[in-house]
């Protein structure tokens with residue numbers, strides 16, 4: 002996998018073009034990766050939503066469960082994935098970030114001892130993870146991220162960090178903690194960012210630095 006002219010090139014990469022986007026990034030391009038989960042039934046249905054002009058949402062990439070990637074916007078164009086957002090001393094993270102949507106249905110609910118997605122697909126316990134979300138205090142169930150998908154995301158983060166001046170890898174749940182829970186506790190966000198970036202400044206220690 003490599004990046005050529007804002008496009009990801011590789012064996013497992015497809016390209017489409019979303020009509021939902023802003024201008025090109027100002028000031029030398031994106032410096033943040035924002036990781037999301039799609040909360041959709043499939044990567045294909047997520048791509049359809051992110052292509053729909055009525056929905057006014059997009060992301061640069063969608064990573065399917067099997068690790069295949071769809072690129073919807075070149076990396077020099079502003080996508081519409083973060084929404085109202087704030088972290089450290091900045092707001093409006095679409096202006097600074099590449100959005101990566103990870104195919105995963107998100108939080109599960111329990112009924113009669115069985116686990117279901119929000120769209121009522123039953124999930125085997127082997128595909129579920131119990132954990133406390135960083136923005137919450139009670140434990141709940143979440144859909145597991147397959148190893149193949151996690152490996153692809155880490156590789157992708159490495160590639161984007163080495164190609165662009167990326168300083169931060171953040172979850173949507175961190176830049177919009179009142180509204181968003183993605184990518185959630187089943188996703189090894191802290192591990193991936195420390196492996197990719199090394200020691201990362203936290204919002205409290207980073208706030209107020211120029």
Ligand SMILES: [Zn+2]
Pocket residue numbers: 036037038082173181183
């Ligand atoms: Zn999100």
